[in-house]
Amino acid sequence: MSLGTRLALAFALVAAVVAGTVGVLSYHSASERISGEIDRSLQAATTALAGGQTAVLGAPFAALPDGGGAAAASTRAGPSARRARRWGRGGRWDDPQQLTAQRVAADGTVTRLGGRDVALPVTGTDRALAAQVRGGASAGAETRVGDQTYRVLTTAVGGAALQVGIDVDRSSRVLAGTAVEIAVAAVVVTLVAAVLGWLLARRITRRLVRLTALTEEVAASGPGERTVPVEGRDEVARLSASVNTMLRRLAEARDSQERLVQDAAHELRTPLTSLRTNASVLRRIDRLSPESRERLVADVDGETRELARLVEELVELALARRTDEPETEVDLLAVAGSAAERTRRRTGRTITVDGTPSPVRGRASGLERAVGNLLENAAKFDADPAHVVEVVVRCGTVSVADRGPGVHDGADGYETERIFDRFHRSDAARALPGSGLGLSIVRDVALAHDGTVFAGNRPGGGAAIGFSVGAGRLLPDSDHGHADASPGPASLGGT
Known part of the structure; x- marks a missing residue:
C-alpha cells in the first residue's frame, strides 16, 4: 500500500x-x-x-x-x-x-x-x-x-x-429519522474526507515519489548529474536538499575513486613492467655473468620494494578516508610525539617536537598517520643526518620543517599547489623512492577533520609542510591564545 x-x-x-x-x-x-x-x-x-x-x-x-x-x-x-x-x-x-x-x-x-x-x-x-x-x-x-x-x-x-x-x-x-440523517452525514463526511485526503496526500507525496524514482535510478546506474528540485522550506524540501548533497558527494566520491584507480594503475604499470622484463631475463640467468646476475637481483629487489611501498601507501590512502573509526579527544602534541618516536626508530634521524597541548575532536589513527607521513617526507628530502627535523604544534595546527631543497615551482609555476595531489612527484623527487601518495594522505586526513594543508619554504632553506584541523574541532583546553597566529610555513619553520 x-x-x-x-x-x-x-x-x-x-x-x-x-x-x-x-x-x-x-x-x-x-x-x-x-x-x-x-x-x-x-x-x-x-x-x-x-x-x-x-x-x-x-x-x-x-x-x-x-x-x-x-x-x-x-x-x-x-x-x-x-x-x-x-x-x-x-x-x-x-x-x-x-x-x-x-x-x-x-x-x-x-x-x-x-x-x-x-x-x-x-x-x-x-x-x-x-x-x-x-x-x-x-x-x-x-x-x-x-x-x-x-x-x-x-x-x-x-x-x-x-x-x-x-x-x-x-x-x-x-429521533430514528435523526439517527439515519446523522449516519448518512457521517458517511458523506467520511467519503469527502477520503477524497480530500487522497488529493492532499497526492500533493504531499508528489515530491516524495520524485525522490523515490531518483534514488531508484541512482541505485541502478549511479549518481551521474541528477538533481531534485527543492520546493518550499518544509521537511520534504530539506530532504530534497539533503538528497542533492548526497548525490553530489556520491558523484565526487565516484570520480575520486576512478581517478585513484587510474592513477594507481598507471603507477603500478612501471614496476610491474620492470619485474616482467627481469623475469624474462631470469629464464637465461645461467648465461649471465656474475656481475649481471648481481645487478639483476638488485633490480628485482628494488622494484619489489617499490611495489610493496606503493601498495602500502595505497592501503594507507584508503584507510585515511575511513569514517568508521570513532571520533575521540586527541591531543595533537601527543600524536606528534608518538609519530616522531616511530620515525626516529625507522630513520635514525633527530626529530624535535615543540608546542603546547592541543586537544581536538578527531580520529587518532588518521591524525597520527598524517603526522608520520609528514615526517617521512621530511626525512626523505633532507638526507643529511646532521640536520634536525622540527615539529611544531600550535592550536590545532601541525607543521614539520626540514632543511632539504624546499618547494620549488616547476615550469608551470604550480608546484606548491600540486604537491598534495595523488602520485604527484616533483622533478627533484623522481630519483627518490616513493609513489607520491604520502602528502595526498595528509590532505585527506585534514579534509576529514574540516581542516586545510599548507606548504612553503623556510627562511634559511628547507620546507615547512603541515596541516590544521577545523576550528570547530578544537576542544576547550586548546591554546586559543594562538588562534590569531595560525602557523604557516614561515612562522613554524624556525631558523
Missing part, C-alpha cells in the same frame, strides 16, 4: 471517528432534550389539572401555539397553564395527538379526566403515590398501551394521584 493511500485512509478514519462521535453526542443530546421537554409539558399540564383547568385536555398540542381552543382556555387556569402554553409557543408540540389524563384514588379507583380515550395502566408505584397524604411527589415512565408507547407522569396531589400521558411514538420516529 502506497504512502498516499495510507494517508487518505488515515484522513477518512479520523473524519469517520469525529463524525461518529459528534453524531452520537448530538443524538443523545436531542433525545434528552425532547424527553426533558415532554416531561416539563406533562408537569405543566398536571399543575393545570390540579387547579381544575381540564381545558388543556380538549385541544391537540398543535393548537397550543396558536392560543386557540382549549389552549386559550388554559391561559385562564393560572401561571402553570401559561407556562405550558409558552412551551407550546415554540412550536415543539406539532404532534396533533391529545393528552390523556386520569385520577387514581387512594383505593386504586381510576377516574378519567378527559383527552384521548386511552386507559393508562396503573402500577404499584402509581398506587403508592395516590396513597400519600402530602402531594408533590411524582414519577415518570414509558409504557405500552396497545400498539402505542406513552410517556406517563404520575403526581401525588394529596389522597389521590393525577396521571397525564402522551403518545411518544412520533417523537421516537423523529
Whole structure:
C-alpha cells in the first residue's frame, strides 16, 4: 500500500471517528432534550389539572401555539397553564395527538379526566403515590398501551394521584429519522474526507515519489548529474536538499575513486613492467655473468620494494578516508610525539617536537598517520643526518620543517599547489623512492577533520609542510591564545 493511500485512509478514519462521535453526542443530546421537554409539558399540564383547568385536555398540542381552543382556555387556569402554553409557543408540540389524563384514588379507583380515550395502566408505584397524604411527589415512565408507547407522569396531589400521558411514538420516529440523517452525514463526511485526503496526500507525496524514482535510478546506474528540485522550506524540501548533497558527494566520491584507480594503475604499470622484463631475463640467468646476475637481483629487489611501498601507501590512502573509526579527544602534541618516536626508530634521524597541548575532536589513527607521513617526507628530502627535523604544534595546527631543497615551482609555476595531489612527484623527487601518495594522505586526513594543508619554504632553506584541523574541532583546553597566529610555513619553520 502506497504512502498516499495510507494517508487518505488515515484522513477518512479520523473524519469517520469525529463524525461518529459528534453524531452520537448530538443524538443523545436531542433525545434528552425532547424527553426533558415532554416531561416539563406533562408537569405543566398536571399543575393545570390540579387547579381544575381540564381545558388543556380538549385541544391537540398543535393548537397550543396558536392560543386557540382549549389552549386559550388554559391561559385562564393560572401561571402553570401559561407556562405550558409558552412551551407550546415554540412550536415543539406539532404532534396533533391529545393528552390523556386520569385520577387514581387512594383505593386504586381510576377516574378519567378527559383527552384521548386511552386507559393508562396503573402500577404499584402509581398506587403508592395516590396513597400519600402530602402531594408533590411524582414519577415518570414509558409504557405500552396497545400498539402505542406513552410517556406517563404520575403526581401525588394529596389522597389521590393525577396521571397525564402522551403518545411518544412520533417523537421516537423523529429521533430514528435523526439517527439515519446523522449516519448518512457521517458517511458523506467520511467519503469527502477520503477524497480530500487522497488529493492532499497526492500533493504531499508528489515530491516524495520524485525522490523515490531518483534514488531508484541512482541505485541502478549511479549518481551521474541528477538533481531534485527543492520546493518550499518544509521537511520534504530539506530532504530534497539533503538528497542533492548526497548525490553530489556520491558523484565526487565516484570520480575520486576512478581517478585513484587510474592513477594507481598507471603507477603500478612501471614496476610491474620492470619485474616482467627481469623475469624474462631470469629464464637465461645461467648465461649471465656474475656481475649481471648481481645487478639483476638488485633490480628485482628494488622494484619489489617499490611495489610493496606503493601498495602500502595505497592501503594507507584508503584507510585515511575511513569514517568508521570513532571520533575521540586527541591531543595533537601527543600524536606528534608518538609519530616522531616511530620515525626516529625507522630513520635514525633527530626529530624535535615543540608546542603546547592541543586537544581536538578527531580520529587518532588518521591524525597520527598524517603526522608520520609528514615526517617521512621530511626525512626523505633532507638526507643529511646532521640536520634536525622540527615539529611544531600550535592550536590545532601541525607543521614539520626540514632543511632539504624546499618547494620549488616547476615550469608551470604550480608546484606548491600540486604537491598534495595523488602520485604527484616533483622533478627533484623522481630519483627518490616513493609513489607520491604520502602528502595526498595528509590532505585527506585534514579534509576529514574540516581542516586545510599548507606548504612553503623556510627562511634559511628547507620546507615547512603541515596541516590544521577545523576550528570547530578544537576542544576547550586548546591554546586559543594562538588562534590569531595560525602557523604557516614561515612562522613554524624556525631558523
